Amino acid sequence: MLLAVLLLLLLLLPPPDARSAHGHPLYMRLPPSTLQALSAQGTKALQAAQRSAQWAVNLAAMEIQHRVHECQGPGRPRPQDPLFRDPPEPGPCGERRPGTVNVTQAHGRIVGGSAAPPGAWPWLVRLQLSRQPLCGGVLVAATWVLTAAHCFAGASNELLWTVTLAEGPRGEPAEEVPVNRILPHPKFDPRTFRNDLALVQLWTPVSLAGAARPVCLPQEPREPPTGTACAIAGWGALFEDGPEAEAVREARVPLLSADTCRRALGPGLSPSTMLCAGYLAGGIDSCQGDSGGPLTCSEPGPRPREVLYGVTSWGDGCGEPGKPGVYTRVAVFKDWLQEQMNAAPTSREPSCRELLAWDPPEEPRADTAPPCAFYAHLCPGPEGACAPLAHQQCVQRRRRCELRSLAHTLLELLRGAQELFGPRPGMRRLAPALARPATSLRGPRRHPAREQLLHPGSRAAGMQLPKPRPEQRGDAHGCPGLEPLRQKLATLQDAHAWILQVPLERLAMDFQEVLADLGSKTITGLFPAWVRAGLGGRYVVFSSLVGLEPATLALSLPRLLVQALQTFRLTAQAEAEPTGARMGMRQDWRLGEKGKDPPHS
Numbered sequence: 245m246l247l248a249v250l251l252l253l254l255l256l257l258p259p260p261d262a263r264s265a266h267g268h269p270l271y272m273r274l275p276p277s278t279l280q281a282l283s284a285q286g287t288k289a290l291q292a293a294q295r296s297a298q299w300a301v302n303l304a305a306m307e308i309q310h311r312v313h314e315c316q317g318p319g320r321p322r323p324q325d326p327l328f329r330d331p332p333e334p335g336p337c338g339e340r341r342p343g344t345v346n347v348t349q350a351h352g353r354i355v356g357g358s359a360a361p362p363g364a365w366p367w368l369v370r371l372q373l374s375r376q377p378l379c380g381g382v383l384v385a386a387t388w389v390l391t392a393a394h395c396f397a398g399a400s401n402e403l404l405w406t407v408t409l410a411e412g413p414r415g416e417p418a419e420e421v422p423v424n425r426i427l428p429h430p431k432f433d434p435r436t437f438r439n440d441l442a443l444v445q446l447w448t449p450v451s452l453a454g455a456a457r458p459v460c461l462p463q464e465p466r467e468p469p470t471g472t473a474c475a476i477a478g479w480g481a482l483f484e485d486g487p488e489a490e491a492v493r494e495a496r497v498p499l500l501s502a503d504t505c506r507r508a509l510g511p512g513l514s515p516s517t518m519l520c521a522g523y524l525a526g527g528i529d530s531c532q533g534d535s536g537g538p539l540t541c542s543e544p545g546p547r548p549r550e551v552l553y554g555v556t557s558w559g560d561g562c563g564e565p566g567k568p569g570v571y572t573r574v575a576v577f578k579d580w581l582q583e584q585m586n587a588a589p590t591s592r593e594p595s596c597r598e599l600l601a602w603d604p605p606e607e608p609r610a611d612t613a614p615p616c617a618f619y620a621h622l623c624p625g626p627e628g629a630c631a632p633l634a635h636q637q638c639v640q641r642r643r644r645c646e647l648r649s650l651a652h653t654l655l656e657l658l659r660g661a662q663e664l665f666g667p668r669p670g671m672r673r674l675a676p677a678l679a680r681p682a683t684s685l686r687g688p689r690r691h692p693a694r695e696q697l698l699h700p701g702s703r704a705a706g707m708q709l710p711k712p713r714p715e716q717r718g719d720a721h722g723c724p725g726l727e728p729l730r731q732k733l734a735t736l737q738d739a740h741a742w743i744l745q746v747p748l749e750r751l752a753m754d755f756q757e758v759l760a761d762l763g764s765k766t767i768t769g770l771f772p773a774w775v776r777a778g779l780g781g782r783y784v785v786f787s788s789l790v791g792l793e794p795a796t797l798a799l800s801l802p803r804l805l806v807q808a809l810q811t812f813r814l815t816a817q818a819e820a821e822p823t824g825a826r827m828g829m830r831q832d833w834r835l836g837e838k839g840k841d842p843p844h845s
């Protein structure tokens with residue numbers, strides 16, 4: 245026993261430069277530059293982990309919101325939302341906030357515009373594919389966003405898309421909403437970009453409580469005269485092939501006549517569905533990433549309103565002399581837009597999102613209720629005979645959706661794993677850094693949109709979860725399916741609490757020490773090691789294996805990251821449920837507050 249204690253003491257308290265009787269060192273510390281590089285990677289892993297945790301929780305919260313909304317009855321306007329109705333007209337629209345109205349004239353930089361004040365374009369939204377911002381869009385009603393059809397080329401799976409709504413005038417975080425349905429214009433031609441327009445239906449309606457507001461749609465085919473100075477806005481590139489803007493940019497561009505435009509752009513321009521705006525002198529234009537965003541012209545009056553006449557579509561380069569930008573003419577699509585937004589819910593096949601949120605009954609019901617009612621229209625017989633068939637079709641489609649969703653989840657997991665511990669890309673960044681100061685590490689460019697979190701307060705992450713809106717709380721009894729969704733949310737919150745509780749400003753991994761025991765070595769060339777790492781001011785110590793040659797070191801570092809993350813997670817979970825036996829854990833971990841020394845130093 246005494247021997248064991250002595251041994252333990254020996255192991256835990258090695259002098260920093262312990263040497264064997266032959267003068268060989270017994271232990272070796274990883275140098276500070278390696279620890280720094282490791283910490284930088286760890287911090288990135290934490291950030292990614294927090295983002296995906298927040299994402300999962302937000303999604304579950306939105307499912308609840310959607311369910312409650314459905315239980316309250318579709319199409320019934322919410323009393324506190326007089327502004328937002330589907331369909332959009334009539335009602336207030338296109339109103340800008342005072343103090344945000346001074347759109348740049350012909351100077352500065354979109355290409356050649358200037359940074360828009362926060363909240364200047366309440367209808368401007370951002371479309372993300374797997375959380376990667378790809379296009380702009382324009383809010384036109386409570387649940388409808390208008391954008392360019394080409395944004396969905398090759399990526400029409402609505403489950404992969406989300407929409408980030410406009411931020412508030414004081415930079416209040418923008419809300420991110422999943423997409424329920426994508427409706428590209430049926431005549432969109434990807435070769436010519438004719439009819440480059442798509443409607444996107446949001447999963448939850450935009451609430452008046454937020455900063456987003458709809459733009460006005462043209463009420464007649466007539467457009468403002470040539471020369472009218474209209475506004476464009478977006479996060480697109482600052483110049484061709486250039487970086488995307490970090491914040492919304494805006495510019496004024498005059499409308500050009502069809503003749504001028506055709507002369508400039510040649511036969512590629514189809515004036516029946518496209519209009520041009522910009523300067524033949526070049527310099528001010530929309531660019532890559534602005535697609536789907538608004539070209540609005542101000543309608544004068546006692547209360548000026550912005551009306552959407554164009555949706556950013558294409559151009560020949562960006563801001564090139566003689567090459568104005570091309571916008572889809574919204575006014576000519578008025579009927580199609582109204583038709584789509586007014587369509588009865590049962591006239592369309594249910595979306596995957598709707599089907600996945602549906603809990604199919606064991607037995608087909610005698611009548612076909614939403615979301616399956618659509619299929620009842622398809623079979624000829626009397627309603628009673630049709631119901632089982634409709635139910636079957638509906639369930640089959642749901643299965644296909646499940647497969648799509650599963651494939652999506654797997655891809656996300658793979659992406660996440662690559663982002664976190666990607667053996668090659670991650671290590672390629674890390675390995676050379678071992679010989680250099682960590683400051684020379686270059687991670688992927690931070691994208692502000694990727695860090696926008698859904699709810700106010702969640703910037704500091706933590707379990708400051710979406711406070712349910714009053715109407716969101718709903719009554720579980722009157723709303724079937726609500727309780728399981730709530731349980732799912734609670735489970736997710738518990739599972740991710742360890743990372744969500746860490747405030748954003750403290751979300752940093754700090755590898756303080758990795759002490760390798762040179763006394764033994766695995767056949768793969770790794771040495772047992774003690775690791776002390778910190779997260780948000782809390783420290784854990786665990787044992788691991790580490791390589792000391794450049795190649796073995798590079799290979800062993802991802803393991804250290806994973807172990808550190810696991811240890812933090814398990815420690816936090818054990819703290820949250822102190823009786824929860826974690827006896828099976830092989831990790832030798834201990835938790836300490838900052839300031840407590842690791843056992844061996």
Ligand code: ARG
Nearest residue numbers: 530532533534535558559569
């Ligand atoms: N097609 C681009 C996009 O997808 C928009 C290009 C606009 N170009 C222009 N020169 N106005 O974002």
